[in-house]
């Protein structure tokens with residue numbers, strides 16, 4: 568594997584990729600979380616997914632162990648595993664590679680192709696969760712505040728979505744500090760979603776991919 572694409576990109580963006588052995592050692596530090604389907608991971612400089620891909624692989628291994636015998640549950644929990652991985656990346660080619668790498672892992676696990684609704688639902692989820700933007704400025708590449716979808720699996724094929732702005736999520740720890748102006752407030756009073764969606768099925772998520780021309 569090449570750890571750099573060009574000297575210029577290293578100088579401009581600090582783009583040096585992490586070797587697989589080091590990624591494995593690092594994510595082993597939170598091994599239990601990586602093996603939990605609903606543990607949420609955000610990689611704020613995700614490159615082409617050197618961390619997110621093995622995290623998704625571990626989550627999918629957990630899906631197989633827990634739900635491997637039921638195709639319906641396996642498919643929905645595998646999509647939920649994708650929903651619990653998030654990334655931000657400054658460079659357009661890297662974020663495109665990251666989405667493609669994640670999609671490939673998901674599609675291989677469920678033996679899907681482009682004609683499958685689940686495949687297109689995953690394209691939609693990845694377009695929402697893997698953001699082309701600046702993690703320091705907390706803005707997308709077109710200057711909007713970054714917002715992330717909090718997905719939940721309600722069972723029976725339905726997913727819930729609520730969106731939260733990254734800048735308010737990042738303030739979370741500040742608000743929790745004892746003695747701070749906001750410490751007496753419950754988190755729900757400060758962290759309200761910017762949007763709440765009605766429960767959605769895989770078909771509805773796939774339709775959103777089509778609407779967005781993905």
Ligand SMILES: C[S@@+](CC[C@H](N)C(=O)[O-])C[C@H]1O[C@@H](n2cnc3c(N)ncnc32)[C@H](O)[C@@H]1O
Pocket residue numbers: 580581582583584585610611612613614615616617618655656657658661700701702703704
């Ligand atoms: C050191 S590389 C690491 C990539 C990947 N996490 C890995 O370990 O292989 C840093 C990545 O962060 C991206 N990057 C640099 N500044 C960024 C910013 N402000 N917001 C988001 N991504 C950024 C670069 O384009 C590059 O892909």
